[in-house]
Amino acid sequence: xxxxxxxxxxxxxxxxxxxxxxxxxxxxxxxxxxxxxxxxxxxxxxxxxxxxxxxxxxxxxxxxxxxxxxxxxxxxxxxxxxxxxxxxxxxxxxxxxxxxxxxxxxxxxxxxxxxxxxxxxxxxxxxxxxxxxxxxxxxxxxxxxxxxxxxxxxxxxxxxxxxxxxxxxxxxxxxxxxxxxxxxxxxxxxxxxxxxxxxxxxxxxxxxxxxxxx
Amino acid sequence: xxxxxxxxxxxxxxxxxxxxxxxxxxxxxxxxxxxxxxxxxxxxxxxxxxxxxxxxxxxxxxxxxxxxxxxxxxxxxxxxxxxxxxxxxxxxxxxxxxxxxxxxxxxxxxxxxxxxxxxxxxxxxxxxxxxxxxxxxxxxxxxxxxxxxxxxxxxxxxxxxxxxxxxxxxxxxxxxxxxxxxxxxxxxxxxxxxxxxxxxxxxxxxxxxxxxxx
Numbered sequence: 001x002x003x004x005x006x007x008x009x010x011x012x013x014x015x016x017x018x019x020x021x022x023x024x025x026x027x028x029x030x031x032x033x034x035x036x037x038x039x040x041x042x043x044x045x046x047x048x049x050x051x052x053x054x055x056x057x058x059x060x061x062x063x064x065x066x067x068x069x070x071x072x073x074x075x076x077x078x079x080x081x082x083x084x085x086x087x088x089x090x091x092x093x094x095x096x097x098x099x100x101x102x103x104x105x106x107x108x109x110x111x112x113x114x115x116x117x118x119x120x121x122x123x124x125x126x127x128x129x130x131x132x133x134x135x136x137x138x139x140x141x142x143x144x145x146x147x148x149x150x151x152x153x154x155x156x157x158x159x160x161x162x163x164x165x166x167x168x169x170x171x172x173x174x175x176x177x178x179x180x181x182x183x184x185x186x187x188x189x190x191x192x193x194x195x196x197x198x199x200x201x202x203x204x205x206x207x208x209x210x211x212x213x214x
Numbered sequence: 215x216x217x218x219x220x221x222x223x224x225x226x227x228x229x230x231x232x233x234x235x236x237x238x239x240x241x242x243x244x245x246x247x248x249x250x251x252x253x254x255x256x257x258x259x260x261x262x263x264x265x266x267x268x269x270x271x272x273x274x275x276x277x278x279x280x281x282x283x284x285x286x287x288x289x290x291x292x293x294x295x296x297x298x299x300x301x302x303x304x305x306x307x308x309x310x311x312x313x314x315x316x317x318x319x320x321x322x323x324x325x326x327x328x329x330x331x332x333x334x335x336x337x338x339x340x341x342x343x344x345x346x347x348x349x350x351x352x353x354x355x356x357x358x359x360x361x362x363x364x365x366x367x368x369x370x371x372x373x374x375x376x377x378x379x380x381x382x383x384x385x386x387x388x389x390x391x392x393x394x395x396x397x398x399x400x401x402x403x404x405x406x407x408x409x410x411x412x413x414x415x416x417x418x419x420x421x422x423x424x425x426x427x428x
Contacts, residue, residue: 130345133343179425181400189347190347207421207424210422
């Protein structure tokens with residue numbers, strides 16, 4: 001998507017928005033979701049709290065958008081690097097379809113490993129995920145706006161693989177994707193084991209070919 | 215395991231212990247992990263806080279033991295019902311080995327579904343899990359004392375299946391179990407989808423037979 005040059009006032013707003021997102025993510029990482037306030041975010045971003053209330057109805061909304069923006073920034077960076085290096089498209093927006101399902105899934109999961117191990121992402125993500133576990137309304141917003149759209153990219157890729165005869169026709173793609181996505185999520189969230197490319201590659205192989213002898 | 219009758223003082227202690235466990239679980243469910251204090255637990259259990267400090271060095275220790283005890287109580291109940299109905303052993307202590315791996319895994323996961331949907335278990339478990347996400351020390355204790363021992367039961371069952379030729383020899387059982395355990399955990403923790411017997415049965419089928427055509 002090519003953006004038209006923004007007028008000066010819009011550019012100023014975008015700078016303020018990003019400053020507020022950055023302040024929100026940093027604050028929630030530091031003090032946790034429950035203790036982060038709109039006032040605290042405003043003070044950290046160097047804006048009045050009315051500026052925040054004008055754009056977002058609640059703390060949850062600022063934070064969810066801050067995370068969405070983090071994803072966009074990562075995608076923009078990846079696209080810039082990709083243009084230089086001829087790399088594949090950013091994992092956030094589409095899962096590549098080279099015709100090799102295993103390779104494509106491994107590629108995306110490796111990118112997710114990088115993201116999960118990125119310190120910029122770690123603390124605010126944990127703070128938001130932890131609050132979502134006990135705060136049902138926030139948890140459901142988090143899933144609907146952030147998590148499920150990412151999972152639907154896997155659904156689309158698995159459907160294409162079904163059309164190509166690489167996944168059995170009776171398989172429900174929305175459940176199937178959990179065989180490799182959820183183990184990584186649980187290791188990250190609950191620290192049940194180490195995270196590495198080798199680990200996610202293994203998950204993909206096990207999920208595609210099953211545990212039982214063929 | 216048959217217990218010898220306890221002397222009176224031990225029985226009194228056991229009653230106090232269970233009262234403290236119950237108070238700890240109820241309080242953490244109500245106010246969250248961060249705001250639950252030893253004083254609050256003591257007040258709710260009707261004991262002095264020194265009684266708690268005599269037995270447990272910290273709040274985390276009381277809570278972890280309260281969860282372990284919850285598991286034991288469930289196992290005792292299941293064993294009593296089992297003795298009446300000739301049922302299989304409690305899922306908490308061993309995974310049945312009938313020779314049919316799929317059936318045994320489905321049985322245990324259905325028991326886990328029941329546990330996750332039990333309101334007595336829900337709120338304190340969420341409070342502890344949420345704290346574990348952001349509090350690394352507690353999270354690691356939680357995994358080492360509560361979660362990993364349960365996962366090791368799956369490792370043992372999968373190894374037996376490997377010996378019986380029902381799981382491919384090269385498979386790492388510690389990773390393999392995550393293909394059906396982690397999706398259920400993520401749906402529960404993050405509310406990414408509904409939980410049912412049909413869902414966990416499907417996970418077992420997909421994990422054993424893979425997504426790719428055979």
